[in-house]
Amino acid sequence: MEKDIIIRLDHLSKTYDDVKVLDDVSLDIRRGEFVTLLGPSGCGKTTLLRLIAGFATPTSGCVYMEGEDISGVPPFKRPLNTVFQRYALFPHLDVYDNVAFGLKLQKLPVEVIDEKVRKVLKLVSMTGYEDRDVDSLSGGQQQRVAIARAIVNQPKVLLLDEPLAALDLKMRKDMQIELKEMHRELGITFIYVTHDQEEALTLSDTIVVLNDGHIQQIGTPTDIYNEPQNPFVADFIGESNILDAVMVRDRLVRFAGHDFECVDEGFGEDNPVDVVVRPEDIYIMNKLDAAQLAGTVKSCIFKGVHYEMFVETDEGYELMIQDYNAFEPGSRVGLIVKPQDIQVMHKQCTANVFEGEMKAEDKVQVLGGVFDCLPVEGAKAGDKVTVEFAFDNVDLRDEASEGSLEGTVGLLLYKGDHYHLGIVISRGCYIYVDTNDIWDKNDLVGIRVAPEDIKITPVTEAPSDTPASSGND
Amino acid sequence: MTKRAIWALPYQVFLALFVALPLVLIALYAFQDAAGHFTFDNFVKFVTEKETMNTFVYSIEIALITTVLCLLLGYPAAYILADTRLNPSSVTVILFILPMWINMLIRTLATVALFDFLRLPLGEGALIFGMVYNFLPFMIYPIYNVLRKMDNSYIQAAEDLGANPTQVFTKVTLPLSVPGISSGVLMVFMPTISTFAVAELLTMNKVKLFGTSIQENINNGMWNYGAALALIMLVIIGLTSLIGDGETSEAENGGLL
Numbered sequence: 001m002e003k004d005i006i007i008r009l010d011h012l013s014k015t016y017d018d019v020k021v022l023d024d025v026s027l028d029i030r031r032g033e034f035v036t037l038l039g040p041s042g043c044g045k046t047t048l049l050r051l052i053a054g055f056a057t058p059t060s061g062c063v064y065m066e067g068e069d070i071s072g073v074p075p076f077k078r079p080l081n082t083v084f085q086r087y088a089l090f091p092h093l094d095v096y097d098n099v100a101f102g103l104k105l106q107k108l109p110v111e112v113i114d115e116k117v118r119k120v121l122k123l124v125s126m127t128g129y130e131d132r133d134v135d136s137l138s139g140g141q142q143q144r145v146a147i148a149r150a151i152v153n154q155p156k157v158l159l160l161d162e163p164l165a166a167l168d169l170k171m172r173k174d175m176q177i178e179l180k181e182m183h184r185e186l187g188i189t190f191i192y193v194t195h196d197q198e199e200a201l202t203l204s205d206t207i208v209v210l211n212d213g214h215i216q217q218i219g220t221p222t223d224i225y226n227e228p229q230n231p232f233v234a235d236f237i238g239e240s241n242i243l244d245a246v247m248v249r250d251r252l253v254r255f256a257g258h259d260f261e262c263v264d265e266g267f268g269e270d271n272p273v274d275v276v277v278r279p280e281d282i283y284i285m286n287k288l289d290a291a292q293l294a295g296t297v298k299s300c301i302f303k304g305v306h307y308e309m310f311v312e313t314d315e316g317y318e319l320m321i322q323d324y325n326a327f328e329p330g331s332r333v334g335l336i337v338k339p340q341d342i343q344v345m346h347k348q349c350t351a352n353v354f355e356g357e358m359k360a361e362d363k364v365q366v367l368g369g370v371f372d373c374l375p376v377e378g379a380k381a382g383d384k385v386t387v388e389f390a391f392d393n394v395d396l397r398d399e400a401s402e403g404s405l406e407g408t409v410g411l412l413l414y415k416g417d418h419y420h421l422g423i424v425i426s427r428g429c430y431i432y433v434d435t436n437d438i439w440d441k442n443d444l445v446g447i448r449v450a451p452e453d454i455k456i457t458p459v460t461e462a463p464s465d466t467p468a469s470s471g472n473d
Numbered sequence: 474m475t476k477r478a479i480w481a482l483p484y485q486v487f488l489a490l491f492v493a494l495p496l497v498l499i500a501l502y503a504f505q506d507a508a509g510h511f512t513f514d515n516f517v518k519f520v521t522e523k524e525t526m527n528t529f530v531y532s533i534e535i536a537l538i539t540t541v542l543c544l545l546l547g548y549p550a551a552y553i554l555a556d557t558r559l560n561p562s563s564v565t566v567i568l569f570i571l572p573m574w575i576n577m578l579i580r581t582l583a584t585v586a587l588f589d590f591l592r593l594p595l596g597e598g599a600l601i602f603g604m605v606y607n608f609l610p611f612m613i614y615p616i617y618n619v620l621r622k623m624d625n626s627y628i629q630a631a632e633d634l635g636a637n638p639t640q641v642f643t644k645v646t647l648p649l650s651v652p653g654i655s656s657g658v659l660m661v662f663m664p665t666i667s668t669f670a671v672a673e674l675l676t677m678n679k680v681k682l683f684g685t686s687i688q689e690n691i692n693n694g695m696w697n698y699g700a701a702l703a704l705i706m707l708v709i710i711g712l713t714s715l716i717g718d719g720e721t722s723e724a725e726n727g728g729l730l
Contacts, residue, residue, distance in 0.1 A: 055629055075632040076641075082633045088626035092648045101644070102634035153634065 005067075006031040006157060006189050007052065012061035014047050014213075019427050021047045023213040024061070029157075029206075034183050034190045036200040039210035040236065045193045046161060048210070052191060053159050054078050065156075080157040081150035085165060087142045089134040095121070095145050096130040102153040120152040123182070140171045147182070157189045164199065176202050197237045201225065209233050212428045225278075230345055231413055231420070234276040241282070241319050243416045245275040245344070253344055256416060257315035258292055260337060264344040274345045279322040281341035284311070284333050291334025295319070297327045311335065317416035352394070352431050355459070356387035364456060367425050369405030369447070373454040384459040391420070391434040393453035396445045403446025407431065409439050423447060499707070502700035515701030525686055525702070532683035533709075536665040539604040540612075543661045544654065546605065547612030551653070552646075554613070555620035566617065573610045580607060581674050588675075599675045604665055611660040619653030620646070663710045 007029040014022040022044045029035050037045040050056040052063060054075035062071045070078060081102070089098050096117060103113040121127050124144040134142060143163060150158055160179075164172045180203055183190050194200055200207050201221040209216040209224065209232075217229045228234035231242050245255035247267040253260050255275050267273055288294050295313035307326045311333060312318050319335070327333055356366040362375040366387045379385075400406035410430065411422030421439060422430040431447060439445065506512045519525055553559045554566050572580060584603045588595055623646070631645045669684030683706060690699035 053629075053633060055632075075629070076635050076637050082630070084626050084630060086624075086626065088624065088630040090627060090630070090645060090649075092651075101631070101636075105635045105640060105644075149630075149634070 004030045006065065007191070008064040008067075009048075009052075010062045010064060012048070012051060012058050012063065014044075014051060014056065015059045021213050022051070022058075023428065025210075025213070025215055026061075027208060027215065027218070029189060029191065032187050032189055034180075034192065034203060034205045036192045036194060036204040036207045037210060038194060038197060038200040038207050038236075039216075041195055043210040044213040045195075045210050049082075049159050049161055049191065049193050052157075053080065053082050079155055080159060081153050081155040082159040082161065083146050083150050083163045085161045085163070087146040089142055089145055089149070091135055093134070094130070095126065095132050095134060095137070098134060098145055099149045099152055101149065106153075116152055117148075120148045123151075123185075124148045124178075139166050140175065143167065143175065147179075151182070151186060151188065155188065157191060160190060160192045162193055162195070165194075165196075172199070179203060201237070209236065211236075214428075227343055228276055228345065230348060231274050231276075232411065234274075234343070234345070235413055239279050239320060239322070241277045241279060241416065242413050242420075243275050243277070243317065244420075245273050247271045247273045247344065251339075253342060256293060256313055256317040256319075260292065260342060261339040262342040262344060263339050264342075267344060267346070272347050272350050274347055276343040276345065277319075277337055277341060279308070279320040280306070281337065282319060282321045283336040283338075284309070284321050284323050284325075284327060285336075286327075286331070286333060288332060288334040291336055293335040293337075295333060295335060297329050297331050297333055300326050300329055302326070318414075319416060349432070351388055351390050353386060353388045356385050356456070358383040358385055358456075362451070364454065367405060367429065367431075369403070371404045371449055371454060372451045373456055374451050376456055376458075379456075379458075386457045386459055388455040388457070389449050389453050391432050392418075393449055394423075394431060394433040394435075395448040395450070396421075396423070396433060396435060396437065396439065397448060398445070400444050400446040403448050405431070405447040407445060407447060409441050409443045409445065412439070412441050496707075499700045499703050502697050503704040504701075505697050507697060515698050516705075518698060519701060519705065528681050528686050529683050529705075531681075532666055535600065535604070535682065536662055538601055539608060539665045540658055540662045542601065542605045543609050543612040544658065547609055547657060548616055548650075548654070550609075551613045551616035551620055554617050555623075569613055570610055572606075577607055578670055578674075581671050585674055595675055595677050595679075597676065597680055600672055600680055603671050603675045604668065607671060608661045608665060611664075612657040615656040615660065616650060616653035619650045623649055659714055662713060666710065667706055 005028045007027075009025055009027040009029075012022055012025045013020065025044075025048060037048055039045045047056065051058050054070070054073060058071055062069050064070065065078070065080075090101065093101065099117045099120060100113050103116055108116075117130075118127070121130065124147055126141065126144050126148060129137070129141065129145075134145065137145065143166075146163070163179075164175050167175060176199060179190075192200075192203060201224075204221055206218065207221055207224045208218050211232050217224060217233045219227075224233065224237055228237060228240075234240045234242055243255045245253050247264075247269070248254050248259060249269050250265040250267075251262055253262045253264070253273065253275060262275075285291065293313045293315075295311040298310040298312050298318070300307055300309045303322070306322045306324055309321045309323065309327060310318055311321055313335070321335070354366045356364045358376065358379045359365050359370055359381055361377075361379050362373055364371055364373045364385060364387055371387075376385075397403050405425060407423040407425045409421055410424035411420075411432075413420040415434075418434050418436050419438070421433040421435060423433060423445060424430060503515055504511055504513070506514055519529075550569065554569065560566075581603055584599070584606060585595065588599050593599065627645050627649065628641055631641045636644060667684045667687075669682055669688050672680055672682040672685055683702070687699050687702045687706070690696075690702065
């Protein structure tokens with residue numbers, strides 16, 4: 001098993017100008033695997049690729065290749081090659097010389113170079129373009145040359161940085177199939193970066209979902225799709241209904257006002273959880289008596305293969321449903337969710353809890369903002385405290401200056417009857433909000449919390465700090 | 474459209490009066506003798522008269538030496554200025570360009586004073602020093618511009634394909650900066666051929682350049698011969714810029730396919 005690992009990332013962190021772009025990422029990549037690093041822009045996936053390629057050095061942690069630490073090895077000595085996002089073909093060289101660039105540096109005999117270049121150009125279906133200038137090629141052709149230039153050196157690992165992002169949809173689909181075939185044919189390990197979840201599901205053996213510099217989940221495409229481990233993954237991969245739920249006991253979960261049988265165990269009793277139900281896994285029918293949920297169709301849109309409908313249940317939850325049959329808006333329908341189609345996830349947190357510091361008897365500083373709170377008896381400025389407030393007690397304001405803190409909407413989930421927002425205060429630091437108001441991603445908001453909703457508990461100071469503070473008294 | 478055409482009128486008049494007309498006059502004078510008759514005598518005189526021909530060849534030599542020295546000094550300077558790791562602030566670039574704001578004659582007089590102060594002899598060495606000093610920014614700036622705008626991914630791609638730092642430079646950075654080099658060479662070579670004031674001041678009139686020959690002839694009333702020499706110089710400059718132009722556009726646009 002150990003021998004199978006070609007690349008091991010060991011607690012990698014990367015900080016640019018005090019911003020943690022990657023935070024403690026560990027990952028094993030097996031020989032010959034097609035691994036996709038998937039995440040929204042700014043999640044750290046490209047940085048991770050650059051660390052593997054050697055264009056950046058980790059702030060802490062190590063990159064191992066075949067058991068050897070290569071963190072300090074410059075890129076030109078690493079036995080891996082990269083396909084760049086905008087191809088980076090040399091404009092002063094023609095197609096042939098671009099592909100032969102790496103081979104010429106190895107000082108191989110001319111005949112060997114010639115043979116290899118022609119073979120690889122044939123592999124990417126670019127035979128006959130040898131003398132063409134790279135600027136005269138279409139995007140798809142440049143893409144092929146870029147791939148040829150990288151694989152002609154027979155690297156142990158091929159890194160691909162969003163290689164298909166600049167192509168149109170049809171071309172992208174064709175190239176996906178070709179890449180997959182190439183991977184099979186060459187047996188090289190592919191590490192592929194993309195923000196396109198569909199592409200990741202199509203191509204990969206393993207998907208690594210990244211967000212905010214953290215690995216959210218590692219798994220096969222089916223694992224990631226069917227068993228997302230948190231709401232971020234569920235929301236990012238495919239369409240989903242994500243709802244607040246309570247795990248009543250093993251194999252029984254309550255959401256949307258009903259108890260459902262499920263297959264999950266070990267979440268405790270009466271514990272708050274999140275559930276994911278994929279829109280294609282909800283059965284919709286005209287019969288109401290046999291259904292678990294009853295509701296009214298709100299909208300119905302034809303999507304080609306299926307219809308996409310929004311149904312509001314009688315309990316006031318809105319669910320997305322995909323079905324081959326159309327149900328007219330306004331019609332009464334019944335819904336059934338089967339136990340194996342319910343994916344239960346741990347809640348990452350159930351309230352906003354932060355370290356804070358008292359500024360006065362009725363003022364507390366959290367994350368750099370000062371909030372009014374109910375007077376805390378005997379509190380002095382500088383006292384360390386734990387501050388807690390519930391998701392639904394946060395008041396968001398349009399004017400950032402009206403809040404004690406400001407942030408931008410980073411995470412936006414619709415939970416059937418309300419929105420669950422993650423307000424980014426600084427990178428990786430969120431205040432979560434449950435609200436019925438509609439906000440957009442990246443909205444700048446001011447955050448307020450009513451004094452009576454803030455719960456403050458003093459932190460019992462660590463013994464090592466005590467002498468210093470008592471000395472001040 | 475017609476309204477816009479009217480706006481161009483003042484410029485057209487200006488160009489006609491101060492650019493086109495003098496050029497036509499130079500061409501006319503060059504093919505006339507003092508009496509105004511058509512003749513090739515001026516050109517024959519240039520080819521046969523040893524002194525002018527020598528000055529001409531010498532001027533081209535000096536211009537070439539200046540250009541090569543500017544390139545050797547300017548390229549590394551531009552490279553360092555364009556590298557954000559070596560030069561994180563853009564202020565240094567302005568410092569390099571700053572001398573261009575000062576009149577060339579004043580700079581040259583300052584150079585003379587500097588040579589006097591250091592008790593160095595004026596002459597050919599001083600001339601080349603002065604020319605390089607005067608024209609170096611014209612070499613640095615275009616190269617700096619090309620290097621600055623160069624996509625970093627080309628360099629990364631070369632590294633990725635196994636090129637060590639020296640190979641990255643010789644195989645990617647240098648070839649890609651050819652447009653900057655050729656426009657820098659033009660901007661140095663063309664004016665150095667025609668300088669005369671710099672040469673006069675820095676050599677105490679000991680060394681004569683082609684520009685000085687032209688100026689002397691015209692000052693001494695030999696308008697026709699002076700015009701012929703000026704025309705020859707124009708043609709030379711025109712030819713070099715044509716060569717340079719071809720190179721520049723080829724480097725920028727690639728082949729004709």
